[in-house]
Amino acid sequence: MGKLLVVMLLGMFLASESVEALDYGEALNKSILFFEGQRSGKLPTNQRVKWRAESGMSDGASANVNLIGGYYDAGDNVKFVWPMSFTTTLLSWAALEYQNEITSVKQIGYLRSTIKWGTNFILRAHTSPNMLYTQIIVVGKDQKIWTHLELFYSISSSSPGSEVAGEAAAALAAASLVFKPVDSIFSSTLLNHAKSLFEFADKYRGSYQASCPFYCSHSGYQEFYNGTNDLEKFKTDVESFVCALMPGSSSQQIKPTPGGILFIRDNSNLQYVTTATTILLHYSNTLTKAGVGSIQCGSTQFTVSQIRNFAKSQVDYILGNNPLKMSYMVGFGTKYPTQPHHRGSSLPSIQSKPEKIDCNGGFSYYSSDTPNPNVHIGAIVGGPNSSDQYSDKRTDYSHAEPTTYINAAFIGPVAAMISSSQQTYI
Template sequence: LFDFADKNRGSYSGSCPFYCSYSGYQDELLWAASWLYKASGESKYLTYIIGNQGSSQAVSEFSWDNKFVGAQTLLTEEFYGGKKELTKIKSDAESFICSVMPGSSSRQIKTTPGGLLFTRDSSNLQYTTSSTMVLFIFSRILNRNHINGINCGSAHFTPSQIRAFAKTQVDYILGSNPMKMSYMVGFGSKYPKQLHHRASSIPSIKVHPAKVGCNGGLSDYYNSPNPNPNTHVGAIVGGPDSNDHFNDARSDYSHTEPTTYMNAAFVASVSALLANT
């Protein structure tokens, strides 16, 4: 698959109906090569990475569309393991850390008044959970290699400071925020009750065996003011707005829709806390 993608570079986003890539395909190629090198140890992938590291960009988000930071973080560990040819990629990874850490002179991503990293008002927690995951991993890489931190202009951040900030994001998502709202469904005493999620908002067939048509689903359940009949335990929603306010309404999909890419990154962050690394 990697060889096919590399040899047939191009984009069909002009005709794709949904989830079009805005970052291009260079990040996916670098991301794939990084994982293939980590998994196989085959030198051809490292050679590819080194030859294409010019495509690496300093960015301030890690998302389903833009995966540069993922590759850069993986390869930073290789840099400290002796692959000094990856200096640019390591610098790009550090640039990401500097773009999100409060107090950094090159900070690009601000926080809400309550302290949440806020990239954009559309499922913002996808960027928060992925950034938090990278912060945890990066701090662990520094610790493992006995590096005392990174410089972001005049500011210096130690691994423990980077990790401590990452923990504040996990705490916020689980309820330590101005609304005292857990953005993980089923966790805590207050959490979203009107997920923008079809299976959660329509009764189980065991409770409602009759067929629910599209119109019925819309009029009877989607537009219902009642809580969803099925608690989608563990799902993380899009989260609050830039002022820490959350509107628990099915129609407000930018804030109430759960996604796999939010949960996946959050699992990594919680794992780091449980492992204390």
């Protein structure tokens, strides 16, 4: 087993050396820029993604609340507070864990702005202590219409969703730490709402599974209330997860593709890869800070360096070190997806086509076999199949659709790869 592990890790190292060195600073810059293309609401004067126009300017009006802003979660025109909160939590973790690396390439200001755009919407959606608007969507229709429609969903004391309120609390609490050194008043506002949301989640216990149309919970409610302060159990659980990922582990459960990317399921697989890589790197950092050099996975021992190298191989695969020699980040490298499953990117911008496109008219663009007219720089798509193949078809949403939570989970890992000598991007 030990010899096999050495061969596999050597292979990954040689593969990484066989391609041109990757510019992680550029990848971080574009990962953050992606979020400007996902913005909803009134755009700021310093908006860098020019094809994205103002949208959703009346969101919430029919319910007499202000739900303007936030992020469209993927290639659609809907806003979900749960994934938006998860996205914001991941972005905040990256800003806290890798502040020095992100600052070294002049991206910390952009990242804070990205976090604030999400938190501002969560604050607006939390209209009272026991009310949180969770979705703006037309159930069963948005995915069939290549334009924007809306309907509101919320959780309250009479219709709870503890998992969503809990994740929103986590997002605001994490963001409060990000802003504490630079804007103490805003940080306090975030923390106060976080406390209120957590009290709401705890006092009115109920699963979101009972009432949600999309992004429903399957285990979050049990996880929320079965959490533990037992650090030893937490350590055991994390290491079991790491062992389930590492090649050569006797308890490996997640097998990589022939090209080396972790493969969990054939539907937006890179969301699982980026979140798993986030955990690998966070835990390797934790081990280093604790002065622990390795973990034991059955009969195999993995050093911190081996864990980090495997995490690096996942980052590198996404950026182009793969059998197709293509980046799965739009605009990075010379070969990348040209037809992301994304409404705003695939439709002509209002600047180039100011006349209205009706609900059915959008499908001529959807079914077109030409590159998207708006290059959504930084968007990481769902990724290849289990054989490392990618068709680059807009209609193949399982592989071609970018999401905020893929990118959010990638920012920490790619920041971890940056050295202080990287080039600056502005």
